[in-house]
Amino acid sequence: xxxxxxxxxxxxxxxxxxxxxxxxxxxxxxxxxxxxxxxxxxxxxxxxxxxxxxxxxxxxxxxxxxxxxxxxxxxxxxxxxxxxxxxxxxxxxxxxxxxxxxxxxxxxxxxxxxxxxxxxxxxxxxxxxxxxxxxxxxxxxxxxxxxxxxxxxxxxxxxxxxxxxxxxxxxxxxxxxxxxxxxxxxxxxxxxxxxxxxxxxxxxxxxxxxxxxxxxxxxxxxxxxxxxxxxxxxxxxxxxxxxxxxxxxxxxxxxxxxxxxxxxxxxxxxxxxxxxxxxxxxxxxxxxxxxxxxxxxxxxxxxxxxxxxxxxxxxxxxxxxxxxxxxxxxxxxxxxxxxxxxxxxxxxxxxxxxxxxxxxxxxxxxxxxxxxxxxxxxxxxxxxxxxxxxxxxxxxxxxxxxxxxxxxxxxxxxxxxx
Amino acid sequence: xxxxxxxxxxxxxxxxxxxxxxxxxxxxxxxxxxxxxxxxxxxxxxxxxxxxxxxxxxxxxxxxxxxxxxxxxxxxxxxxxxxxxxxxxxxxxxxxxxxxxxxxxxxxxxxxxxxxxxxxxxxxxxxxxxxxxxxxxxxxxxxxxxxxxxxxxxxxxxxxxxxxxxxxxxxxxxxxxxxxxxxxxxxxxxxxxxxxxxxxxxxxxxxxxxxxxxxxxxxxxxxxxxxxxxxxxxxxxxxxxxxxxxxxxxxxxxxxxxxxxxxxxxxxxxxxxxxxxxxxxxxxxxxxxxxxxxxxxxxxxxxxxxxxxxxxxxxxxxxxxxxxxxxxxxxxxxxxxxxxxxxxxxxxxxxxxxxxxxxxxxxxxxxxxxxxxxxxxxxxxxxxxxxxxxxxxxxxxxxxxxxxxxxxxxxxxxxxxx
Numbered sequence: 138x139x140x141x142x143x144x145x146x147x148x149x150x151x152x153x154x155x156x157x158x159x160x161x162x163x164x165x166x167x168x169x170x171x172x173x174x175x176x177x178x179x180x181x182x183x184x185x186x187x188x189x190x191x192x193x194x195x196x197x198x199x200x201x202x203x204x205x206x207x208x209x210x211x212x213x214x215x216x217x218x219x220x221x222x223x224x225x226x227x228x229x230x231x232x233x234x235x236x237x238x239x240x241x242x243x244x245x246x247x248x249x250x251x252x253x254x255x256x257x258x259x260x261x262x263x264x265x266x267x268x269x270x271x272x273x274x275x276x277x278x279x280x281x282x283x284x285x286x287x288x289x290x291x292x293x294x295x296x297x298x299x300x301x302x303x304x305x306x307x308x309x310x311x312x313x314x315x316x317x318x319x320x321x322x323x324x325x326x327x328x329x330x331x332x333x334x335x336x337x338x339x340x341x342x343x344x345x346x347x348x349x350x351x352x353x354x355x356x357x358x359x360x361x362x363x364x365x366x367x368x369x370x371x372x373x374x375x376x377x378x379x380x381x382x383x384x385x386x387x388x389x390x391x392x393x394x395x396x397x398x399x400x401x402x403x404x405x406x407x408x409x410x411x412x413x414x415x416x417x418x419x420x421x422x423x424x425x426x427x428x429x430x431x432x433x434x435x436x437x438x439x440x441x442x443x444x445x446x447x448x449x450x451x452x453x454x455x456x457x458x459x460x461x462x463x464x465x466x467x468x469x470x471x472x473x474x475x476x477x478x479x480x481x482x483x484x485x486x487x488x489x490x491x492x493x494x495x496x497x498x499x500x501x502x503x504x505x506x507x508x509x510x511x512x513x514x515x516x517x518x519x520x521x522x523x524x525x526x527x528x529x530x531x532x533x534x535x536x537x538x539x540x541x542x543x544x545x546x547x548x549x550x551x552x553x554x555x
Numbered sequence: 556x557x558x559x560x561x562x563x564x565x566x567x568x569x570x571x572x573x574x575x576x577x578x579x580x581x582x583x584x585x586x587x588x589x590x591x592x593x594x595x596x597x598x599x600x601x602x603x604x605x606x607x608x609x610x611x612x613x614x615x616x617x618x619x620x621x622x623x624x625x626x627x628x629x630x631x632x633x634x635x636x637x638x639x640x641x642x643x644x645x646x647x648x649x650x651x652x653x654x655x656x657x658x659x660x661x662x663x664x665x666x667x668x669x670x671x672x673x674x675x676x677x678x679x680x681x682x683x684x685x686x687x688x689x690x691x692x693x694x695x696x697x698x699x700x701x702x703x704x705x706x707x708x709x710x711x712x713x714x715x716x717x718x719x720x721x722x723x724x725x726x727x728x729x730x731x732x733x734x735x736x737x738x739x740x741x742x743x744x745x746x747x748x749x750x751x752x753x754x755x756x757x758x759x760x761x762x763x764x765x766x767x768x769x770x771x772x773x774x775x776x777x778x779x780x781x782x783x784x785x786x787x788x789x790x791x792x793x794x795x796x797x798x799x800x801x802x803x804x805x806x807x808x809x810x811x812x813x814x815x816x817x818x819x820x821x822x823x824x825x826x827x828x829x830x831x832x833x834x835x836x837x838x839x840x841x842x843x844x845x846x847x848x849x850x851x852x853x854x855x856x857x858x859x860x861x862x863x864x865x866x867x868x869x870x871x872x873x874x875x876x877x878x879x880x881x882x883x884x885x886x887x888x889x890x891x892x893x894x895x896x897x898x899x900x901x902x903x904x905x906x907x908x909x910x911x912x913x914x915x916x917x918x919x920x921x922x923x924x925x926x927x928x929x930x931x932x933x934x935x936x937x938x939x940x941x942x943x944x945x946x947x948x949x950x951x952x953x954x955x956x957x958x959x960x961x962x963x964x965x966x967x968x969x970x971x972x973x
Contacts, residue, residue: 374850374918383825407801419827425829
């Protein structure tokens with residue numbers, strides 16, 4: 138009997154409640170009222186991994202850690218090639234219990250259910266717990282997944298240190314990772330036929346749409362700038378408005394204009410920081426700086442919006458007797474996930490929810506890195522009030538169950554059909 | 556021969572160039588390329604006063620220091636009562652050479668010229684160098700003049716300390732001033748029939764109007780607030796614009812609206828400081844605070860503008876799903892100078908300039924304090940580019956000469972007619 142034909146009774150039946158039970162155990166083990174304590178490369182993170190390894194041992198699946206510190210645990214299938222599922226166990230300090238952990242525990246349950254079914258799946262299945270997705274300690278997010286995507290450049294991160302002065306190199310070594318060799322994790326992508334990740338949305342859209350789950354079709358590109366408006370400092374009492382060259386007024390007008398531009402194109406535009414110099418109540422500032430974080434799923438639109446905003450700021454500055462300039466802080470191109478996987482996910486979501494809403498991720502995810510080298514899609518579960526990276530991060534258990542079920546259906550379908 | 560009738564030849568002829576020569580000597584003695592070093596209650600300030608005392612000795616006029624540290628030097632007139640003239644020798648750190656010093660040296664020259672004329676003037680004349688006008692070291696400006704105006708409350712300043720931790724009480728004692736007795740300086744106002752002060756404008760209006768001098772009819776009232784707009788913090792990537800409650804947008808709209816409101820009423824409105832929390836490029840702020848410094852010469856208008864702006868901010872906040880509140884930082888009522896003195900000054904200015912422009916001071920001055928208890932007026936000389944409180948502070952010597960001449964004419968007229 139060929140291995141590709143499992144016995145009729147050997148159908149994997151993953152159970153959302155077992156995944157939820159694992160998530161709650163992990164929460165109790167590596168966190169408390171002040172939130173998750175699973176900062177990458179620290180004791181809390183290693184404790185989370187030990188918890189995962191114990192569960193893997195219980196179901197008889199071995200694990201290995203690659204050169205970038207990612208943990209892989211899988212089984213072969215009837216045919217070559219494997220479906221990757223997972224996310225990350227690391228968390229920001231005082232983080233939430235679901236961010237990353239949801240995807241890892243979903244993958245664990247899938248592995249467990251497939252293992253319990255007895256026969257090898259049509260394709261191999263591998264759970265991956267990516268290392269240091271958050272970058273919360275050294276400022277380099279997506280460490281492990283970018284290594285698998287072939288985009289980790291050791292020289293660019295070799296000098297990073299945490300707030301205590303500990304070097305990334307030392308922290309890695311403490312966890313058995315040699316930065317110089319981390320790039321070799323790239324080969325882990327070679328036998329992946331697809332990668333799927335369940336994650337919480339970390340935003341308010343699903344809650345607003347009253348949806349327990351939705352497919353994610355890609356990730357927005359980001360263009361982040363620091364704008365400086367230079368005018369003429371002066372005494373608040375001595376300079377009539379008509380004689381001012383006030384960069385604060387220019388900045389305020391620009392922030393209002395940014396909103397209008399972004400709203401028209403369904404972009405995300407955020408001014409998170411504004412700083413006036415000298416910054417005292419009794420002085421017209423000589424300089425005002427503000428950051429603009431602009432996101433869109435279309436690279437063309439992202440560039441056009443950036444250009445349009447620059448034109449607006451420069452016109453407002455000229456009108457106000459000021460000068461304006463922008464410094465690039467961060468740029469990342471949009472990512473489109475694999476359309477066949479997205480449509481499969483969309484179909485399964487629509488069956489459950491009746492909605493055809495597709496999301497585009499604003500933040501980065503391991504899946505966004507992996508999408509560069511492997512057909513990839515994501516599924517999002519809602520976040521209550523859109524809150525994440527905080528102890529209050531939560532999702533209605535009923536929604537989590539639906540999202541887990543859809544994710545399991547998606548993964549099992551991919552195992553069967555890819 | 557009655558003392559009220561001086562001999563025909565005894566007309567005082569103050570010389571602007573002697574005042575300018577004193578100013579330059581003072582600048583060389585108590586400053587350098589980094590600006591004036593005459594911070595109140597320090598060695599540099601005492602050196603400036605010693606310079607003034609030497610000049611007074613040369614012309615045979617004694618001086619005394621009152622309970623608040625103000626230096627008075629004068630002569631009796633034919634009739635009782637004295638005209639006060641002066642300003643302050645203290646300066647902000649790295650300050651300008653003219654701020655305060657111009658008025659003191661103008662008064663010195665007036666005293667010298669009247670003394671040289673030989674006969675007692677129709678009224679007494681007294682030069683006053685007020686102590687600690689700037690408040691740059693302890694944060695309490697107008698120390699000496701507010702004592703003379705009867706508005707210095709010892710208990711309110713008793714705990715003040717400078718950046719090094721030295722208490723105001725100790726710094727005063729080092730200069731022979733007992734804070735508990737400072738209020739007694741109030742009696743110095745009793746024999747003043749008028750007070751006149753020449754000062755630089757510290758703003759750009761006279762330069763813009765190409766005027767070397769102008770009368771000042773009063774000082775604006777100030778209403779200073781710190782506005783807090785509270786919204787909902789969130790991830791820059793995860794929250795669509797339509798689901799945001801963004802206090803930055805509300806603040807920006809409020810700043811733009813403030814400009815329109817103030818422009819319509821010829822008020823001065825300044826947003827000198829804006830602070831976003833958490834204040835990072837990747838987060839929608841949860842809170843944005845900004846200061847509003849609102850000034851107008853009419854108390855009624857100042858209140859109305861403040862109320863109108865509060866209405867606007869609250870409406871914008873409500874529209875943006877935020878809440879807004881304001882904390883009072885500082886309030887001072889407008890001051891109108893003595894109309895008879897202002898009109899006299901205006902007439903003398905108009906003869907020289909052909910202009911009927913009257914200024915209203917935005918910043919406070921010793922004259923604004925004294926105006927509460929003595930008929931007072933000021934005359935302003937221009938400031939190049941409106942710059943003050945900086946080493947670059949300067950005025951064209953030709954303009955200074957005209958301003959000094961007008962000030963001398965004004966003072967001599969008041970001596971004759973008040």
